[in-house]
Amino acid sequence: MSRRTIEVELSTSGLDAQGRPQRVPLVTNDGGTAVAVEPPPGLEPDLEGEHMLINIGPQHPATHGVLRLVLELDGETVVRCIPHIGYLHCGFEKIGEYRQYNQIICWTDREDYLNSIGNNVAFALGAERLFGIEITERCKVLRVIASELSRIMSHLVWLGTFCIDIGAFTPFLWAFQRREEIYRLIEKWVGARLTTSATRVGGMAADIPNGWMDGLRQFTRTFPQTLDEIDRVLTRNAIWVGRTVGLGVMTPEEAINWGLSGPMLRASGVDYDVRKDFPYLDYETYDFEVPVGTNGDVYDRYLVRFEELRQSVRILQQAADRLPDGPVNIDDPRIILPPKSKATSEMESMIHHFKVVMEGPRPPIGESYVAVESPKGEKGYYMVSDGTAKPVRWRIRPPSFVNLAAIPKMVEGHLLSDVIAINASIDIVMGEIDR
Numbered sequence: 001m002s003r004r005t006i007e008v009e010l011s012t013s014g015l016d017a018q019g020r021p022q023r024v025p026l027v028t029n030d031g032g033t034a035v036a037v038e039p040p041p042g043l044e045p046d047l048e049g050e051h052m053l054i055n056i057g058p059q060h061p062a063t064h065g066v067l068r069l070v071l072e073l074d075g076e077t078v079v080r081c082i083p084h085i086g087y088l089h090c091g092f093e094k095i096g097e098y099r100q101y102n103q104i105i106c107w108t109d110r111e112d113y114l115n116s117i118g119n120n121v122a123f124a125l126g127a128e129r130l131f132g133i134e135i136t137e138r139c140k141v142l143r144v145i146a147s148e149l150s151r152i153m154s155h156l157v158w159l160g161t162f163c164i165d166i167g168a169f170t171p172f173l174w175a176f177q178r179r180e181e182i183y184r185l186i187e188k189w190v191g192a193r194l195t196t197s198a199t200r201v202g203g204m205a206a207d208i209p210n211g212w213m214d215g216l217r218q219f220t221r222t223f224p225q226t227l228d229e230i231d232r233v234l235t236r237n238a239i240w241v242g243r244t245v246g247l248g249v250m251t252p253e254e255a256i257n258w259g260l261s262g263p264m265l266r267a268s269g270v271d272y273d274v275r276k277d278f279p280y281l282d283y284e285t286y287d288f289e290v291p292v293g294t295n296g297d298v299y300d301r302y303l304v305r306f307e308e309l310r311q312s313v314r315i316l317q318q319a320a321d322r323l324p325d326g327p328v329n330i331d332d333p334r335i336i337l338p339p340k341s342k343a344t345s346e347m348e349s350m351i352h353h354f355k356v357v358m359e360g361p362r363p364p365i366g367e368s369y370v371a372v373e374s375p376k377g378e379k380g381y382y383m384v385s386d387g388t389a390k391p392v393r394w395r396i397r398p399p400s401f402v403n404l405a406a407i408p409k410m411v412e413g414h415l416l417s418d419v420i421a422i423n424a425s426i427d428i429v430m431g432e433i434d435r
Contacts, residue, residue, distance in 0.1 A: 051079060054416075058087050062165050062420045065430030069407070069419065076416045081408040085401075088434040096394035100360035101127045101201050104394065109195035111396065112432040114157050115375050117186065117196040118150035124199040125280060126370035126381035131201060131363040133330060139203050140281050141323045145216070146198060147281070147372070148312040148319070152223075153182050154375035155305050155312075158427045159230070162302070165424045166243050171230045178219075178226050185215050201361060202336050203329030213320055220316050227309055235303070244299035248410035248422035251296060258406040261399050262377025263304045264426065268296030274373035288314050298425040305427070308375075335361045360389030367393075376400050376427050398432040 052073045057063035066087040072080035092111060096104045108119035121143045128135060135143075160175035183193045189208050190198045198205050234240050250260065255268035265272055273290040275283040291307035293300030329336045333352040342349035363385045371380040377399025384393040403426050411419045 049075075056419065056423075058084070062423070064161065064424065064428055066434070067404075067423075067428070067430055069423070071411075071416065071419065073416060078411045078414055078416065078419060081411045081419070083404060083407055085404070085430070085434050088430060090431060090435050092435045093394050093396060097391055100389050101363075101391070102360070104391075105199060106195070106197050109197055110431055111398065111435055112154075112374065112376065112379075112400065112429045113194060114154040114429055115150045115379075116194060117146045117190075117198045118154075118372070118374055119379070120196060120199040121147050121281075122370065122372040122374070122379050123381050124201055125372065126368055126383055127201045127363070129368040129370055130366060130383055130385055131335065131361065133202050133332075133335070135203060135330060136327055137324050138207075138326045139328050141319050142204060142208065142328060143199070144281050144283070144286070144319045145316060145323075148315045149182050149186065151312050151375045152309055153179050154427075155309050158305065158375075158424075159302075162421075162424045163234070165420050166240065168234065168237075168240065171233055174226055174230055178223055181219055185212070185219065188212055188215070200329070200336065202332060203327075207328045213323065216316065216320055220313050220320070223313055224310065227306070231306065235306075241299065243418075243421055244302060244425075245297060246295075247298040247414060247418050248425060249295065249297045250406065250410065254406075254409070255296060258409065259402045260377070260406060261402065262374070263301055263308065264377060264403045264406075266291065267293035267300040267304045269294055274371050274378055278371065280370070280372060286315050286318050298421050301425045301427075362387060362389050371397065374399060376429070376432070377403060396432075396435055398435060400426075400428040400430075400432040401435075404428050404433060 054071050054073060056069040056071060058066045058068040063069065068084040068087070070082040070084065071078055090110070092107050096107055099107070105120050105123055108123045109116040111119055124143075156175040156179040160172035160179075163169065163171045163175075186196060186198075187193050189212060190196050190206055192198075250258070250264070250268045252269045255265050255270055260268070261272070269292060271290060271292045274280075276290055288311045291304045291311065293304050333349070333356075335356070337343070337356055338346075338349040338352055343353040344350070365385055365387045367382070367384040369380060369382040371378050373379075378397065379399055380397030382393075382395040382397070383391040386392045407423060407426065410422050414422065
């Protein structure tokens with residue numbers, strides 16, 4: 001039997017003269033006629049009931065941290081969402097005002113702990129602008145490598161946990177297996193895995209060891225194969241598409257008005273990337289593309305982040321090819337610690353070592369703000385110097401905090417089960433939000 005689409009026009013005529021339901025003739029798209037019966041007003045029972053309040057979190061794996069969402073539901077439809085974020089009480093910004101600049105780097109590890117080495121780089125860039133320092137060419141390339149490895153690690157955690165939230169398990173294992181390879185590279189470099197404290201004002205805590213670049217090149221050769229496997233399993237999977245397409249839509253205008261950045265903004269069709277629009281670390285000399293979505297839904301956020309993984313591999317390959325020889329730290333004993341061999345054998349080096357450690361480097365009076373493209377969006381550090389070894393003010397522009405603010409708008413009108421997918425698509429870390 002052939003299927004016909006019927007264009008229905010509502011009638012408000014109610015009952016006919018005999019008190020029976022009005023029978024409304026309708027015209028079908030193939031020229032035929034059909035009849036629809038409109039019930040009289042008041043005949044349908046009133047199904048509206050009381051709204052219900054439920055809590056998602058704060059202790060729940062699907063909240064991606066200590067986040068509490070108070071949902072007002074009409075049946076299973078979200079009428080209102082109120083996020084509660086104040087459970088960590090980290091106080092990073094105030095603590096930083098009582099620490100020397102190099103000591104603050106340890107705190108940047110613990111904001112977005114999935115992007116710890118990327119935070120180290122961002123803070124060092126801000127402090128160096130305050131000090132008026134120009135880092136070495138080798139340090140620039142090493143920081144690009146660190147930033148892109150950190151981006152891949154962060155996106156892999158997001159991808160794996162996002163799969164778990166929706167019900168896919170195998171891609172989670174693939175993602176975390178490759179993430180572990182990056183952790184081993186980072187551990188060989190700086191001796192730590194999660195909280196790296198890898199940078200210093202004016203350079204890095206350590207140069208890469210011999211043979212380290214071979215491991216990086218091996219990773220960049222094999223990692224695209226894993227991406228192809230995940231792409232084959234997820235991207236055109238009917239269940240995956242059904243759970244992500246059309247959810248949490250943000251138009252370009254809405255995304256800009258809510259202050260979104262990173263993949264959240266680009267998925268809505270806004271082509272903005274700090275690496276391209278406000279270049280740092282010579283990113284303008286690297287050949288890579290910025291993926292931009294069209295629909296601004298959960299599915300497009302997945303596609304944008306997935307393509308960013310491929311683009312990060314391109315950047316890493318170029319950085320590995322252009323890494324120059326030379327020192328990784330600037331030659332300024334007032335800021336950089338002398339080599340240990342000199343500090344234990346030369347009086348002048350020992351004095352510089354003592355002053356840098358005990359008193360700390362002192363920038364001139366002024367202020368600076370530096371923004372970078374973190375995995376979650378635009379990450380900015382603002383600091384004010386009064387000429388002492390500690391910033392009188394330190395403030396953070398965390399993309400997770402700004403992006404999460406839009407969740408009430410994104411989940412309204414969707415089903416309860418869709419809240420989990422929408423929340424996961426934001427990619428938040430609570431240490432960066434409740435800072």
